[in-house]
Amino acid sequence: MTEHRVRVLAIGAHPDDIELGCGGALLRHAAVGDEIMILVMTDGGRGRLDQMPRGQEQEVAARQLGADLRWGGYADCRVPEGADAVGVIDDVLGATGADIIYTHASNDTHQDHRATAAASLAAGRRVPTILQYETPSTLHFDPTVFVDIDDLLDQKLELVRAHLSQVLRGGRVDLEALEAQARFRGYQGRVHAAEGFELARLTWEPGRSLQTPAVVGSQLARVVS
Numbered sequence: 001m002t003e004h005r006v007r008v009l010a011i012g013a014h015p016d017d018i019e020l021g022c023g024g025a026l027l028r029h030a031a032v033g034d035e036i037m038i039l040v041m042t043d044g045g046r047g048r049l050d051q052m053p054r055g056q057e058q059e060v061a062a063r064q065l066g067a068d069l070r071w072g073g074y075a076d077c078r079v080p081e082g083a084d085a086v087g088v089i090d091d092v093l094g095a096t097g098a099d100i101i102y103t104h105a106s107n108d109t110h111q112d113h114r115a116t117a118a119a120s121l122a123a124g125r126r127v128p129t130i131l132q133y134e135t136p137s138t139l140h141f142d143p144t145v146f147v148d149i150d151d152l153l154d155q156k157l158e159l160v161r162a163h164l165s166q167v168l169r170g171g172r173v174d175l176e177a178l179e180a181q182a183r184f185r186g187y188q189g190r191v192h193a194a195e196g197f198e199l200a201r202l203t204w205e206p207g208r209s210l211q212t213p214a215v216v217g218s219q220l221a222r223v224v225s
Contacts, residue, residue: 054163
């Protein structure tokens with residue numbers, strides 16, 4: 001019997017959020033032939049460096065993933081709370097029929113991240129599995145799901161490097177810190193390097209191992225490979 005190709009929707013408030021938070025998991029999805037769409041809610045304009053085009057940087061990262069890219073159309077720091085943002089995500093969900101959503105953790109210091117998380121949870125009310133990722137501005141993150149990215153860590157760092165303006169700015173996009181974070185999450189997940197996720201919802205088929213792999217429909221990202 002042919003296995004179902006998982007349809008993945010990764011949602012981020014700004015260019016680079018998705019690659020920082022779940023780039024390794026998306027690379028794992030891509031490696032097994034899953035369909036990936038990225039929705040970036042804003043243009044990230046307030047984080048621009050010397051007019052470097054953040055939109056083009058996001059396009060490069062999406063191509064590296066083999067993902068379709070959609071834009072939410074909001075200005076940086078202007079993701080609204082409520083029906084408007086939910087409607088944007090609803091429209092993309094309607095186009096993708098996503099089985100799984102990756103989105104921001106709800107507890108975050110950035111208002112765009114919080115608004116995007118809330119809108120994702122509302123729009124994804126019928127989506128079987130929702131995982132919430134961390135970024136450098138996330139607070140009190142307590143992951144319970146871990147995706148093994150040991151063999152993909154270098155590729156994840158390359159995805160982040162596509163956002164060159166943010167790497168050059170320094171501060172929160174720190175490649176050495178990302179590598180250390182992956183090692184720490186791997187330690188928590190009993191592997192060498194991992195991404196961690198808070199679990200909003202998981203649909204699992206009894207009789208299938210949650211270790212190799214976890215399942216939504218018939219297949220999810222490998223939690224540990």
